[in-house]
Amino acid sequence: MNNKKKINDDFAEYFFRNFYQDRGMRKWQGFFLSDHTQALKKLLAEEKKQSQSND
Template identity: 55%
Template sequence: MSKLKQIDDDVLVQRFFDHDYQDRGVVKWQGFYLSDHTAALKKQARQEAVKHPAKTQQSLEEMSAILSDAYANGKRVSIQLNARNPNGEFVPDLTGPVIGYEDDAVYLADQPPVSLSEMRHVTKIS
């Protein structure tokens, strides 16, 4: 393809988009939303609508005792972190069995390690 032909094609395409093409915006994408996609969006909206109220701040000794007991007896715990989402609400609690600890980090199954300083409240789940 010659350089002159390429330039003419580029000019023709640009002229088409500048003068002839009418973009329909979002309307053209609505047919692509599948039922499973809309169901996933609804599920996400329901999860985001759930509020996680503040629990009382426990001392490090209280939290350590609960975590130690849960680790020794293979029990599950629920941990509320001090972290908040962009709306200022507490993030969902981390739950799972305590599978280990190291220094001030606690390991729950299927969760990232959590530092004691990041925790607000620990509850043992029966």
């Protein structure tokens, strides 16, 4: 049986107001960096493939 206490709305509100620190833009910059790196790798692979076909 599960003995964990259920979190009520008051406790959740208290936690987010006093303890939770949103990473905000840092979180989104991480997503951007990941997508940007992936796009650069794809571009590099396409350029490499194109240069090999021109040789």
